[in-house]
Amino acid sequence: MQVDINVILNDLKTGKTSRTQESLDKLNAILETRFNAGEKDYSIATIGRVSKAQGGVGTVSIRNKTGEHFRLLIDAWATKANTTMKKPPLPQSRKLDTPSDMDLLKRLDDPAMRAVFGQIIAEKNKLKAENRILKQNAEVVVDMRPNKVIHAEQVHQDVEVLPSLDGVLLQGDIEALEDAIDEDKMAQRGWTVSKYGAVKDEDGRPLFKNGFVLAIQKVLAQV
Incomplete structure (x- = not known):
């Protein structure tokens, strides 16, 4: 799908702090690498784990309410890759x-x-x-007979002793x-x-x- 990532990225960076802009650039580079490699997993859990391993934002930062710009960027790359941010089903394998x-x-x-x-x-x-x-x-059985008293000596219980x-x-x-x-x-x-x-x-x-x-x-x- 034709998606202009540069336009979306520049729009997301508008008005953000320099630190957030750097984080967006780093996340964008990671997503571009995955796209070129033909990856289809753009779930937050996976992207957050890969990003954190490379010194970028982690899963928690992406999921937070303040991480909407990160999610929008991931969604843009997922759309470009003709997939979604949902984790793809795993192949059936023993x-x-x-x-x-x-x-x-x-x-x-x-x-x-x-x-x-x-x-x-x-x-x-x-x-x-x-x-x-x-x-x-x-x-379920409803017993309508009068109550009968059973003495303790009449009750036989089997006790299993485990080693x-x-x-x-x-x-x-x-x-x-x-x-x-x-x-x-x-x-x-x-x-x-x-x-x-x-x-x-x-x-x-x-x-x-x-x-x-x-x-x-x-x-x-x-x-």
């Missing part, structure tokens, strides 16, 4: 699929950690199966688990943790499924 529980388990080199996570996965699958059965057999983790994990294993969910180190990598315990990368793609962080926290609480 490499981009969320790894399964067993795939994650195979990535662990430490035998002790594999044993712990194997137990967590087994327990999770058991609970999911029980929950599925309960949903399938959900039925303790004490002695299974070495101190190094515990430190490895603590390091895996360390908030500061995740932030340094650009990772985030959802309220359901999933870990996502800086682009919002899932690295570890829901319950990953919560599971480690449960394990650490038992040692």
